[in-house]
Amino acid sequence: MAHLCFQVLSTSFFTPKPQIPVLLSPGAACIKSIHQYRYLYLKAMQDDKFSTPPCDESKVRVPHVLTVAGSDSGGGAGIQADIKACAARGVYCSTVITAVTAQNTVGVQGVNIVPEDFVAEQLRSVLSDMPPNVVKTGMLPSTGIVKTLCQSLKEFPVQALVVDPVMVSTSGHTLAGPSILDSFREELLPMADIVTPNLKEASALLGGVPLETIADMRSAAKAIHDIGPRNVLVNGGDLPASLDAVDVFYDGNDFYEFHSSRIMTPNTHGTGCTLASTVAAELAKGSQMLSAVKVAKRYVEAVLSYSKNIAIGGGCQGPMDHLLKLKSNVERRPFDPCDLFLYAVTDSRMNKKWGRSIVDAVKAAIEGGASIIQLREKEVETGDFLEAAKACLKICRVHGVPLLINDRIDVALASDADGVHIGQSDMPAHVARALLGPDKIIGVSCKTPEHAQQAWIDGADYIGSGGVYPTNTKENNKTIGLDGLKTVCVSSKLPVVAIGGIGMSNAQAVMRLGVPNLKGVAVVSALFDRECVMTETRKLLEVLKESTKIAK
Numbered sequence: 094m095a096h097l098c099f100q101v102l103s104t105s106f107f108t109p110k111p112q113i114p115v116l117l118s119p120g121a122a123c124i125k126s127i128h129q130y131r132y133l134y135l136k137a138m139q140d141d142k143f144s145t146p147p148c149d150e151s152k153v154r155v156p157h158v159l160t161v162a163g164s165d166s167g168g169g170a171g172i173q174a175d176i177k178a179c180a181a182r183g184v185y186c187s188t189v190i191t192a193v194t195a196q197n198t199v200g201v202q203g204v205n206i207v208p209e210d211f212v213a214e215q216l217r218s219v220l221s222d223m224p225p226n227v228v229k230t231g232m233l234p235s236t237g238i239v240k241t242l243c244q245s246l247k248e249f250p251v252q253a254l255v256v257d258p259v260m261v262s263t264s265g266h267t268l269a270g271p272s273i274l275d276s277f278r279e280e281l282l283p284m285a286d287i288v289t290p291n292l293k294e295a296s297a298l299l300g301g302v303p304l305e306t307i308a309d310m311r312s313a314a315k316a317i318h319d320i321g322p323r324n325v326l327v328n329g330g331d332l333p334a335s336l337d338a339v340d341v342f343y344d345g346n347d348f349y350e351f352h353s354s355r356i357m358t359p360n361t362h363g364t365g366c367t368l369a370s371t372v373a374a375e376l377a378k379g380s381q382m383l384s385a386v387k388v389a390k391r392y393v394e395a396v397l398s399y400s401k402n403i404a405i406g407g408g409c410q411g412p413m414d415h416l417l418k419l420k421s422n423v424e425r426r427p428f429d430p431c432d433l434f435l436y437a438v439t440d441s442r443m444n445k446k447w448g449r450s451i452v453d454a455v456k457a458a459i460e461g462g463a464s465i466i467q468l469r470e471k472e473v474e475t476g477d478f479l480e481a482a483k484a485c486l487k488i489c490r491v492h493g494v495p496l497l498i499n500d501r502i503d504v505a506l507a508s509d510a511d512g513v514h515i516g517q518s519d520m521p522a523h524v525a526r527a528l529l530g531p532d533k534i535i536g537v538s539c540k541t542p543e544h545a546q547q548a549w550i551d552g553a554d555y556i557g558s559g560g561v562y563p564t565n566t567k568e569n570n571k572t573i574g575l576d577g578l579k580t581v582c583v584s585s586k587l588p589v590v591a592i593g594g595i596g597m598s599n600a601q602a603v604m605r606l607g608v609p610n611l612k613g614v615a616v617v618s619a620l621f622d623r624e625c626v627m628t629e630t631r632k633l634l635e636v637l638k639e640s641t642k643i644a645k
């Protein structure tokens with residue numbers, strides 16, 4: 094059972110190439126490409142080759158990242174940042190130490206490189222006994238250590254490899270010299286699922302090209318992708334302080350820019366290590382690459398913001414406090430776009446009309462198969478709304494159904510609901526994100542491609558698009574029709590749920606639009622302006638399931 098869970102986790106974010114002409118023999122030493130490496134990983138899982146003991150139902154397997162990096166005596170970067178970031182994200186972290194640095198908030202006073210064969214021994218100890226889901230690398234101070242690591246990864250394949258090509262500390266001290274570049278380019282990067290250079294490192298990997306603008310970062314991401322990693326994230330922490338902190342992600346097909354406000358603080362030591370470790374931690378939990386990067390970026394921004402005024406050390410670059418205020422969020426299930434499939438939105442007027450409480454309405458919708466609930470209670474007093482939200486949350490948690498609150502970020506925070514849904518005239522989504530932190534779900538109503546683009550930039554998780562059909566539930570609401578919905582879906586980088594006048598009779602027409610990121614329908618009257626909410630939800634679920642069969 095535990096093995097099965099692990100396998101599902103591990104296959105969820107990479108696509109094994111279908112026809113790979115490799116056999117497990119003649120041995121791992123001849124593995125040439127990342128595809129072979131992945132194939133071997135899957136094959137080993139199937140053949141149960143890992144040395145984990147037979148599974149025991151009472152044992153819980155935790156997501157696990159192995160970091161191969163240097164120790165920072167100041168505790169802000171390197172191994173120490175990696176352990177704290179993983180801990181804050183609810184992921185187990187084992188460590189292989191490649192160098193011990195004497196470092197503080199003033200700079201790096203000394204570096205002591207761990208002998209290559211002892212790095213190999215640490216790798217063997219961890220990989221042979223406690224296979225991690227993901228390996229993340231930081232400071233790799235010699236070519237020999239890079240080669241040892243690559244060899245170990247071929248012997249003990251893992252689900253994903255995150256490479257932070259650490260070269261220079263923020264204070265300007267060299268942590269891995271230019272002699273390392275060839276082994277990075279020839280051996281490590283081609284094995285990486287993602288590489289996360291800062292501006293100086295991206296420039297060094299490309300032979301010293303100057304990188305000063307976002308356009309430069311895009312070109313660099315593309316050129317680094319050509320070296321062989323599956324994904325590249327160029328970090329913009331070192332862009333001029335007048336600009337937002339913008340990171341550029343490239344997956345070989347598309348570019349994505351991740352924007353966050355620039356936190357004005359001296360405490361930015363270890364941001365790069367933290368970002369890469371958080372990507373690794375999210376991948377270990379089973380996230381897709383793009384979601385992992387998105388969450389990691391938000392996490393770094395939240396930690397910087399929480400730590401902006403802490404005072405540790407007398408130098409000019411202080412560390413962050415990774416765990417501050419974030420502990421309560423670690424157990425939240427990551428948002429899954431499939432949750433949008435049957436999205437039930439409550440309405441106090443309708444529930445009053447049919448003589449039921451909000452809680453009874455929610456219970457019935459969940460029993461009927463609703464996959465996400467939004468409380469849209471325009472006429473309820475704040476205190477009553479909060480009590481209802483807390484009661485609904487208990488039911489939703491039992492069933493693993495996310496609960497969102499319409500408009501009221503205060504109620505979402507006070508009840509610890511899973512997130513909010515906001516409109517174009519509510520609080521801007523980036524402000525909601527800053528208030529709610531990196532984990533909560535944020536949905537935004539969007540009628541145009543421009544709205545959808547802004548929602549992406551602002552850090553939303555999904556968009557609601559409509560009214561698809563005319564509706565009485567919302568006054569003065571422009572109908573965009575199926576064509577308008579399609580236009581928004583095609584342009585949106587976020588998953589979409591369709592809303593507005595949708596019910597049993599037209600849900601199939603909506604789903605048959607067949608645009609990949611249209612994930613479901615949101616309904617109000619068709620469920621709650623009816624006598625039996627459970628029956629109506631069940632019927633709609635059948636209709637939706639039928640439409641996905643037809644689409645196939």
Ligand SMILES: Nc1ncnc2c1ncn2[C@@H]1O[C@H](COP(=O)(O)OP(=O)(O)OP(=O)(O)O)[C@@H](O)[C@H]1O
Pocket residue numbers: 170261262263290291292328329330331338339340353354355356357358361362363364365366367368390393394397
């Ligand atoms: N002042 C800031 N405000 C918000 N985000 C920041 C700030 N500084 C850095 N970041 C973010 O932190 C992440 C790491 O980027 P950065 O370029 O600082 O890496 P780095 O130089 O390798 O860091 P370090 O060497 O200190 O570990 C990126 O997502 C970047 O946008």
Ligand SMILES: Cc1ncc(CO)c(N)n1
Pocket residue numbers: 162163164165170171172194196231232259261262263268362363364365366
């Ligand atoms: C050990 C170590 N790794 C990485 C960095 C980069 O921040 C650092 N300063 N020290």
Ligand SMILES: [Mg+2]
Pocket residue numbers: 257259291365366
């Ligand atoms: Mg760095």
